[in-house]
Structures are given as C-alpha cells and as structure tokens.
Amino acid sequence: MSLYPSYPPNLTAEQLSYLITSFTDYSLSHGLIVRPAPTFIPTNPSNSLATPAPVTLWPSPFPRVHFEEARSLQTFCNLLYARVASDQSWLGDLSTSLSLVDDFISKLWAIHTRLKSENGYHHKYSLGLFRSDYMVHTSESEFAPLGIRQVEFNTIASSFGALASKVSELHRYLWRSGAYPPTAEYINDLSLPRNEALERLAEGLAKAHEVYIQDVSPDAKYTLENAASVGPNSSYGIMFVIQDGERNAFDQRWLEYHLTQKYGIRVFRVTFEEIRKYTHHVRPNYELLFVPPHAFDGKKQQVYEISVVYFRAGYGPGDYPGQEEWNTRYFLEESRAIKCPTVLTQLAGSKKVQQVLAEKKNLEKFMGNERGEDGVVERIFDTFAAIYPMDESEAGLKARKLAFEEPHRFVLKPQREGGGNNIYKDKIPEFLRELDEEKWQGYILMELIRPPEVENLVMRNGEMMQGKVVGELGVYGAVIWKDAEDGEPGDIDIMYNEEAGVLLRTKGSNSEEGGVAAGFGCVDSCVLVD
Ligand code: ADP
Numbered sequence: 049m050s051l052y053p054s055y056p057p058n059l060t061a062e063q064l065s066y067l068i069t070s071f072t073d074y075s076l077s078h079g080l081i082v083r084p085a086p087t088f089i090p091t092n093p094s095n096s097l098a099t100p101a102p103v104t105l106w107p108s109p110f111p112r113v114h115f116e117e118a119r120s121l122q123t124f125c126n127l128l129y130a131r132v133a134s135d136q137s138w139l140g141d142l143s144t145s146l147s148l149v150d151d152f153i154s155k156l157w158a159i160h161t162r163l164k165s166e167n168g169y170h171h172k173y174s175l176g177l178f179r180s181d182y183m184v185h186t187s188e189s190e191f192a193p194l195g196i197r198q199v200e201f202n203t204i205a206s207s208f209g210a211l212a213s214k215v216s217e218l219h220r221y222l223w224r225s226g227a228y229p230p231t232a233e234y235i236n237d238l239s240l241p242r243n244e245a246l247e248r249l250a251e252g253l254a255k256a257h258e259v260y261i262q263d264v265s266p267d268a269k270y271t272l273e274n275a276a277s278v279g280p281n282s283s284y285g286i287m288f289v290i291q292d293g294e295r296n297a298f299d300q301r302w303l304e305y306h307l308t309q310k311y312g313i314r315v316f317r318v319t320f321e322e323i324r325k326y327t328h329h330v331r332p333n334y335e336l337l338f339v340p341p342h343a344f345d346g347k348k349q350q351v352y353e354i355s356v357v358y359f360r361a362g363y364g365p366g367d368y369p370g371q372e373e374w375n376t377r378y379f380l381e382e383s384r385a386i387k388c389p390t391v392l393t394q395l396a397g398s399k400k401v402q403q404v405l406a407e408k409k410n411l412e413k414f415m416g417n418e419r420g421e422d423g424v425v426e427r428i429f430d431t432f433a434a435i436y437p438m439d440e441s442e443a444g445l446k447a448r449k450l451a452f453e454e455p456h457r458f459v460l461k462p463q464r465e466g467g468g469n470n471i472y473k474d475k476i477p478e479f480l481r482e483l484d485e486e487k488w489q490g491y492i493l494m495e496l497i498r499p500p501e502v503e504n505l506v507m508r509n510g511e512m513m514q515g516k517v518v519g520e521l522g523v524y525g526a527v528i529w530k531d532a533e534d535g536e537p538g539d540i541d542i543m544y545n546e547e548a549g550v551l552l553r554t555k556g557s558n559s560e561e562g563g564v565a566a567g568f569g570c571v572d573s574c575v576l577v578d
C-alpha cells in the first residue's frame with residue numbers, strides 16, 4: 049500500500065507545456081536561480097548568465113504530523129547544540145580523540161586550543177543558523193510511516209533557505225494561477241504551508257547584529273527598528289565568508305538583500321583571500337575592521353566594524369588549501385565579531401557528536417532538565433536512527449562486525465560536510481579493508497533510513513526528468529547565546545531562539561546522496577498529507 053495518493057496528476061501535452069512555461073518564467077523572474085555549471089554554459093561573460101535552480105515541478109507529499117513534529121522540536125535542537133558547543137571539556141574529549149585520525153578536525157580543534165593558550169576569546173555571543181535534516185522512515189515489511197529520523201544536524205553553512213522559501217511561493221503561484229489543473233484538488237491553501245526560511249534566517253543574522261552593537265556601544269541605543277528607518281548609514285556591517293566562484297550565490301544574495309532592504313544592514317561578501325587583504329583587528333578588544341576597496345573615492349576610505357561573520361565557506365578541507373587559510377580562520381575566531389558559527393559550534397555539528405548524542409545518557413546530560421517540556425528528551429530521542437561508533441568500545445566492535453556482515457543496512461560517514469563523502473551499503477567492507485584500521489574510529493556507522501517513494505518531475509537546466517523520488521526535510525533554526533557567567537560548562541544564556549522555516553530536498557529514489565549543489569538533487573516544497 050502506498051503512503052500517498054496517486055501523484056502527480058496526469059496532464060495533457062497542452063497542460064504540461066503551459067505549466068513548464070509558467071514554472072520557468074516564475075523561477076527566472078523571482079531569482080530562483082543558480083549560476084550554471086561551466087560544463088553546461090562554458091563561457092559566462094561578467095558572470096551574467098544564470099539558470100533556474102533545479103526544482104520539482106510539483107510539491108511532494110509529506111505527512112503533516114511528521115512535518116509539525118520536526119518543526120516543533122527545532123528550538124530544543126537549537127538549545128541542545130548551543131549547549132554542546134559551550135561545553136569545552138566534553139567537546140574537547142571527543143575532538144582530541146578524533147584529532148588523532150582526522151586532520152581537519154585536528155586543525156579546527158587546534159584553533160580553539162591555541163586561542164585559549166594565547167590571547168583568549170574576545171567574542172561574547174554566538175550565532176547558530178542550524179538545519180536539522182530528517183527523512184520519514186518506513187518499516188521494512190510495509191510502507192507505513194514510523195516517524196521522522198534525523199539524517200544529520202548542520203551547524204555551518206546550512207544552505208538553500210532562501211531558495212526553499214521561493215520554491216514554496218512558486219508552487220503556491222502555480223496553484224493560484226491555475227497552471228496546476230483543477231483535478232489536483234489536494235493542492236490548496238491548507239496543504240501548502242508557508243515557508244519563511246529566508247525571512248527568519250535573515251532575522252537571525254539581523255538580531256545578532258543588534259546584539260553586537262548593543263554590546264559594544266550601549267549608549268548608541270541601537271535597535272533594528274530605528275536602524276531600518278534611518279537606512280544603511282552605519283559603520284557596522286555583516287561579513288559573509290564565501291567561496292570563490294560560488295554557484296549557489298543567489299541563495300546567499302537573498303539573505304543579503306533582506307538584511308539591507310528590511311533592516312538597513314550592509315553586507316560584505318568576501319573570500320578568505322580578501323579577508324587577509326582588507327581586514328584587521330583593533331586591540332585590545334579585537335574589533336574586526338573591514339576596509340572595502342570599493343568604498344574609496346580617492347580621498348575618503350570607509351571602514352566598517354564587522355558585527356557578524358557568517359560562514360558560507362570553511363566547512364571542509366577544500367576551503368583550506370594551505371596554512372594561510374587556517375591563519376585567516378584563526379584571525380576571525382580571535383576577533384570580537386559574533387561568529388556564525390564559532391569553531392566550537394562547527395565541531396558540535398560533526399557526525400561524531402551526532403553519534404554520541406544518540407546514546408540516551410548523553411542526550412540527557414544536555415537536555416535532562418527539559419524533561420518536563422512535553423517529553424522533549426524522548427521526542428528528540430525518537431528521531432534518532434541507530435548510529436554506532438567505529439572505535440574499539442563495545443558498541444564499536446559490534447559496529448565493525450555489522451559493517452562486514454550486513455553492510456546493505458548501513459551508511460558509513462566520515463567527519464565531513466557538503467555531500468559526496470559517505471560510503472554506502474556494499475561498498476563499506478571494501479572501503480574499510482583498504483583503510484588503516486586505526487583510522488576506522490574517525491567514521492560512524494549509521495542505519496539507513498527508508499523514506500517512502502513518491503513520483504514527481506524535476507526540472508534541471510530546462511530538461512524534465514520524471515521518476516520515483518524521496519524527500520529530506522530540513523528544519524532551520526536560529527539561536528543566539530552566550531556562556532552563563534559563573535556557570536558550569538554548557539550553561540548558557542539564550543538571547544534568541546527560533547524555528548526558522550524549512551527545506552525539502554528531493555532526489556531520485558535510487559540515488560544515494562541528495563545534495564542539490566553536488567548535482568544529485570533538487571529543491572522542493574511540501575504538500576501536506578493528513
Ligand atoms: P553531508 O554532511 O555530506 O550532507 P549527510 O549525512 O547529510 O552528509 O548525508 C548526505 C546524504 O546521504 C543525505 O542527504 C541523504 O540523502 C543520504 N543519507 C545520509 N544518511 C542517511 C541514512 N541514514 N539513511 C538514508 N540516507 C542517508
């Protein structure tokens with residue numbers, strides 16, 4: 049039995065052609081776009097060519113109860129990961145043992161230890177723009193949904209929020225305009241949820257900007273409300289750390305436009321290399337100053353104090369080709385600016401932390417006092433799939449056996465972000481055999497989630513593909529915190545904690561990875577099924 053109604057509706061050739069025209073023009077005119085891959089458009093003069101982002105033609109059915117549950121857990125997940133990031137000794141134990149086998153983790157952790165032993169931290173507050181990713185899990189014997197299972201928790205560069213909001217609006221428009229035929233009566237105002245990921249993520253950044261200015265300059269009585277009415281004439285700004293040649297630039301630009309247009313905040317997009325050239329600290333408080341080369345008229349040079357450093361780069365080894373880049377990351381970490389995320393928050397998002405938290409006693413360590421809140425610990429715990437360490441602990445030895453005896457049930461994950469790093473099913477034994485056994489403990493072994501298949505059509509570079517797909521729901525969260533004074537490790541004061549919209553990513557049901565940027569998947573929206 050299928051979980052979903054027969055979907056999507058059949059169209060006549062005329063209906064399909066009308067739908068695709070409406071779809072494409074809406075995407076292009078609303079900035080639901082990406083820069084084309086050089087393999088698709090080899091020359092792109094002045095970077096002026098864009099193409100619609102890969103998106104499903106129809107919203108994909110998703111069970112309403114699971115959608116609501118995932119969203120309602122988000123502020124608690126925010127709290128959990130903020131607490132983990134603040135517990136230096138707990139995170140330190142994990143990071144130091146991983147450092148032995150994972151060079152990237154080792155270098156991140158070294159930034160923290162060096163800072164502690166040299167000048168210390170100068171920031172007071174941290175910003176998390178998180179995304180918790182889930183799939184609906186079905187049982188082996190029948191296609192009954194059992195609940196949501198967390199795929200991973202992202203603490204750095206959680207992308208696609210802006211495009212996800214726009215896909216929700218696109219699908220809503222296709223319904224309202226009549227481009228979807230009337231036979232699709234289950235697509236309507238009640239089944240298409242609003243998705244304010246763009247607005248809410250921008251609000252998180254803007255709030256952190258406000259928190260920063262109120263801290264460094266309380267006399268200025270800066271608030272977002274009065275700033276928005278004055279316009280962007282302040283000497284404070286937000287820095288987006290980006291990759292050179294980013295194809296998903298518009299997803300980031302939309303956040304910038306929102307910050308500038310709605311809140312009057314200036315945004316600077318800079319690469320690690322540009323940071324080296326155009327920024328410096330002011331001692332003794334390590335304010336981060338940016339001297340933008342475009343803001344010089346021959347006489348006067350504008351200088352901006354950076355309130356928030358928002359990383360859309362720096363999440364993987366590829367962003368650090370040499371020591372220079374690591375020095376730049378250290379330099380940013382040392383500054384007074386609010387980091388989104390700090391090195392510690394980035395480490396809290398490692399797959400290892402996810403695996404350790406999946407042991408109930410560890411989850412309880414951080415969330416035990418939330419027990420009274422509608423059984424939150426149990427509800428979060430219920431979203432965890434089985435995840436095993438690959439070390440020499442009892443659970444690790446069991447996992448090592450399972451990895452060879454029943455690999456088809458598992459995915460093996462290294463401590464990496466950004467897609468394309470995992471090892472699936474029957475490839476696991478061979479992979480492990482070729483890897484030094486000491487390095488196994490740098491991986492986690494995770495049970496495969498079995499999402500229900502639905503049928504949909506995907507538009508990518510103007511071409512239509514139809515087939516069975518599965519979806520992964522991401523829920524964004526925005527949280528601002530600081531360490532509590534005289535508190536225990538992990539005790540924090542929360543200044544802001546919100547659920548911040550959703551992302552549905554859809555991929556072919558027989559493709560293992562679902563990364564949109566990596567070319568396997570596309571952005572979708574939910575049509576909720578009761
Ligand atoms: P990354 O940090 O590279 O995004 P993920 O853990 O999100 O790593 O894995 C990448 C993709 O692999 C996911 O988007 C999902 O499609 C698939 N995947 C990961 N874990 C599982 C799992 N336990 N069951 C099924 N699919 C999974």
Ligand code: MG
Nearest residue numbers: 181200466467
């Ligand atoms: Mg992922």
